[in-house]
Amino acid sequence: MKNIKKKDLLEIKALTFDVFGTVVDWRGSIIREGEAFGAARGLDVDWAEFADKWRGGYGPSMNRVRQGELPWLNIDALHRMILDELLDGFKIAGLSEMEKDHLNRVWHRLLPWPEAVSGLQRLRERFIVAPLSNGNIALLTNMAKHAGLPWDCILSSELAKHYKPDPEVYQTAADLLGLPPSQVMMVAAHPGDLLASASVGFKTGFVPRPEEYGPHRNRDLEHDAAFDVVASDFNDLASQLGA
Amino acid sequence: MKNIKKKDLLEIKALTFDVFGTVVDWRGSIIREGEAFGAARGLDVDWAEFADKWRGGYGPSMNRVRQGELPWLNIDALHRMILDELLDGFKIAGLSEMEKDHLNRVWHRLLPWPEAVSGLQRLRERFIVAPLSNGNIALLTNMAKHAGLPWDCILSSELAKHYKPDPEVYQTAADLLGLPPSQVMMVAAHPGDLLASASVGFKTGFVPRPEEYGPHRNRDLEHDAAFDVVASDFNDLASQLGA
DSSP states (O other), X not given: OOHHHXXXXXXXXXXXXXXXXXXXXXXXXXXXXXXXXXXXXXXXXXXXXXXXXXHHTHHHHHHHHXXXXXXXXXXXXXXXHHHHHHHHHTTOOOOOHHHHHHHHGGGGSOOBOTTHHHHHHHHXXXXXXXXXXXXXXXXXXXXXXXXXXXXXXOEEGGGTTSOTTSHHHHHHHHHHHTSOGGGEEEEESOHHHHHHHHHHTOEEEEOOOTTTTOTTOOOOOTTGGGSSXXXXXXXXXXXXXXX | OOHHHHHHHHTOOEEEEOOBTTTBOHHHHHHHHHHHHHHHHTOOOOHHHHHHHHHHTHHHHHHHHHTTSSOOOOHHHHHHHHHXXXXXXXXXXXXXXXXXXXXXXXXXXXXXXXXXXXXXXXXXXXXXXXXXXXXXXHHHHHHHHHHTOOOSSOEEGGGTTSOTTSHHHHHHHHHHHTSOGGGEEEEESOHHHHHHHHHHTOEEEEOOOTTTTOTTOOOOOTTGGGSSEEOSXXXXXXXXXXX
């Protein structure tokens, strides 16, 4: 912790976390489940490509809601729209509605990065810790139960009926926590999320996850100077914040 | 568990709990803190009367919001309005803004009934457990951290911008949990809360807390037949629900 920042950081009461990619390894989790799902059904699918395309459809589908082309839909509904297109594209036919729903809920069963739970446990001793994700409340609650994520409460873009990085999401979260934005730190692996939270007054903690999109991708370092804290993982974040 | 009910109860996925009086002993907690607060300042106050009047102001203040006389206010704000009147009425003068705010937040520090935490731990193994209280998210989150209440997520009337027993509160909670109301059981010490939840389709679990309003009050038994389960405490509830 740089001394010049220290006074500012001392006022932090709560940490809000991006989830997909920052807390959990969506890509690895979907590949792992997909491979088991496919093997049981004799499907020949490149599940890494499947995972990437599923995630890739997420931004465009949120934009369709933002632009009024679709009504408000939670992420379960958006994931399902994309999944139905992918099943066609990958020529996966004959799944029952129950199987499709189960596959769609793989996002409720994503697994955390190896140190995420122990880091959150440490941070929780000193701060309120909550997800602040585009994932809906049910998804985040089921994920926490499945993965053992020790959140103090579950916050979601669903509560603002806006998706990140719209500023309403961060402001609503601070309001629900009963805190001024300056007492909340957004923690994310994604600079855009952090910069949007900072525009509302949040502190920012950058935790790059260089393997989010698979091996052999380079970590984006250019934004480091813009953030209050840059940490290598959640335990490093805890150490830097005195937790 | 009566056999005739068993099939219905097996579909339950989540339990939502009333908090003030059902999970925590608001009256005993306020008396305890009030006495310490008063002793440190040489105040001569009947804190049992103070607690009862504070709680007594709560229904009428919610009605002022329902009737449009006041804008939407969370419970911290309603508690504070009532507190300011009580301080006048009890002739408690000279408190700083910080002291008043600390006193108002006694509602964030209420202590659970003796078996509440162990009962919730058992129930949590089988069900999603969440408060569904008129307390705001910040209040319930701080209370959970202070008292060690092991919620899976925090639900509040604040998320519906309606107070219980308005039906919007229960419907919003079921929607956020991603469950049909029939898969959710409301647990409360107050028949009115349970009957309102049942009107939306919730299952109901009645856990009377005969000491909520102090000793020497009789338990209200007349409504027992209206509920899916009647339990003597949260551990009994867990046993009856197979958790």
